Amino acid sequence: MSDAVSPSRPLARLNPLKDQRLWALGVALLGASALFVFWGGAWRSAYILELRVVKLAGLLCVGSAIGVATVLFQTLTNNRILTPTIMGFDALFLLMKTILVFVAGVLALPVLGATPTFLADTTVMILATLAIFAAVLRRARHDIQLLVLVGVIFGLLFRTLAGFLQRLLDPSQFAIVQADMFATFSGMDQRSLAVAAMVMACFFLWLASRYAVLDVMALGRDQARALGVPYDRLQLQILAAIAALVSVSTALVGPLAFLGLLVTALTHALMRSHRHGLLLPAASLISCLILVVGQTVFERVFSLNSSLAVVIEFCGGLLFLFLLARGHIK
Incomplete structure (x- = not known):
């Protein structure tokens, strides 16, 4: 379905609740979630049921965050092959884990506890990325392409520092850091x-009232400002939202570099629309569906003998090379 309209009539008001594709994705996700939770008669054991519900909630949170953040980032950069991870979120996450284990030893994470560690990781990642965003955009007159280049450089710096420190760790310390190199949805x-x-x-909720503004921002900075949109201020706000969503999902389960690329490619192929009122919900539903179905297959069929994160990264990497070869950069 296309959103193209003739010049003689305005674009119809969008109501995502009336889109049949979104309803189909929602029903598919509901069915996949029920299968994930109740497979094997889990309702007979309250303990197993609770574990699966918690894991399902984590899958839904991470999937929604990554899908929405990637669509927003591609809107700002006007590029279909870029994801927020290019800004170095995963590298910063691994650097923080490496520094913590290097300084405090193998008991650092158990002693601190899961919740304080999560809050610390999230806070540091958000503050660090916002500092970079604000400094670069103010000096470069809101040049998003320069921001991406600076993010790539910082990502390389973080990876280099993390790699250097990891070489200084003993085997037991490195094993702890290695466990955080790939996303895990257990525990x-x-x-x-x-x-x-x-x-x-x-x-x-903040984004839900700004779908129309995001559609205008996708036209570019000059066009959006000409239409009365405060582009520079909204750009910083959306970058802050992206930083928060990616930081929270990364701190919760670990890095998932190519999931966003895979999700947005499927979203644009299915929705065939530029309207964010359709793209954002669809990306969230598709991302959640990939994670839930994938985790169900790996837990029930392969008995956790493989890692869902590794397969997602592999498929996303192949998709990235395909899009790059085809020239699908816009």
Whole structure:
């Protein structure tokens, strides 16, 4: 379905609740969630049911955050092959974990506890990225392309420092850091999950009233300002939302570099629209569906003998090379 309109009539008011594709995705996600929770008669054991519900909530939170953040980032950069991870979120996360283990030893994470560690990781990542965003954009007159280049440089710096420190760790310390190199959806802390859900809900509510403005911002800075949109201020606000969503999801389960690229490619292929009132909900639903279905397959079929994160990164990497070869950069 296309949103193209003739010059003689205005674009119809969008109502996402009337879109059949979103309803189909919602029903599919509901079915996949029920299958994930109740597979094997889990309703007979309250303990197993609770574990699966917590894991399902984590999958939904992470999927929604990554899908929405990637669509927003691609809107600002006007580029379909870029994701927020290019700004170095995963590298900063691994650097923080490496420094903590290097300084405090193997007992650092157990002693601190899951919730304080999650809050510390999230706070540091958000503050660091916002400091970079504000400094670069003010000096470069809100040049988003320069911001991306600076993010790539900082990402390389973080990875280099993390790699250097990891070489100084003993095997037991490195094993702890290595466990955080790939996203894992097992053993999520319920308090951390509750905080993550509240943060995401706040940003999603804030974005819900700005779908039309995001459509205009997708036209570019000059065109949006000509149409009366305070582009520079909104750009900083959206970058702050992206930083918060990616930081929360990364601190909760670990880095997922290519999930966003995979999700947005499927979203644009299905929705065939530039309207963020359709793109953002669709990206959230598709991302959640990928994680829930994938985790169900790996837990029930492969008995956790493989890692869902590794497969997602592999498929996303192949998709990135395909889009790059085809020239799909806009």
